[in-house]
Amino acid sequence: MNTRRFRSRKVLLAAVAGVTVFGGSYGLAASLGLTTDSLGAAQSVVAACQSGTMNVAYTPAYSASLPGYNVTSITITGLAAGCYSKSYRVTLSGAAGASLGEVTGTAPSTGTSIGPISITASAASVTGVAVVFEG
Numbered sequence: 840m841n842t843r844r845f846r847s848r849k850v851l852l853a854a855v856a857g858v859t860v861f862g863g864s865y866g867l868a869a870s871l872g873l874t875t876d877s878l879g880a881a882q883s884v885v886a887a888c889q890s891g892t893m894n895v896a897y898t899p900a901y902s903a904s905l906p907g908y909n910v911t912s913i914t915i916t917g918l919a920a921g922c923y924s925k926s927y928r929v930t931l932s933g934a935a936g937a938s939l940g941e942v943t944g945t946a947p948s949t950g951t952s953i954g955p956i957s958i959t960a961s962a963a964s965v966t967g968v969a970v971v972f973e974g
Contacts, residue, residue: 888972889919895929895970898955899962908962910940914954915970924948925974931960932967939964946972 894916899908913929925946931939939960946953 888922888925891917891919893917893970895968897931897958897962897965897968905961910958910960910962910965912955912957913942913968914952914956916952918946918951918953922946922972925972927953928969928971928973929956929958930969930971931958931965932969933960933964934966936967 895913896916897910897913900911901907902909910931913931915927915929923946926943927946928941928943930941933939940958942956942958944953944956
């Protein structure tokens with residue numbers, strides 16, 4: 840009988856500890872305060888700053904040191920008002936998505952284009968461009 844009472848207390852103690860730990864974790868996660876303008880340990884749907892298409896064009900220049908062509912600058916066109924004054928990051932990528940170069944900045948408060956933005960990468964190696972707006 841004494842063993843049974845000890846076992847019941849042990850189970851009760853384990854249950855109380857489990858509820859305390861789970862409740863504390865849940866409370867901490869709820870305090871993250873995740874919004875669409877911030878990052879944290881959770882998921883949130885983030886709206887794009889525009890629904891239309893942006894275009895990215897890059898300017899090549901011959902480099903005798905390669906020899907070959909380098910991308911020397913990029914220009915983003917088709918910018919909508921929703922992206923004005925937001926921070927951006929442009930990444931040129933190559934084989935297997937490897938980053939060849941990255942540049943950051945802030946979009947203008949008016950107009951439909953950003954650039955030219957200085958960046959250097961081998962033009963022959965560029966297979967993709969990623970543009971991300973934040974804020």
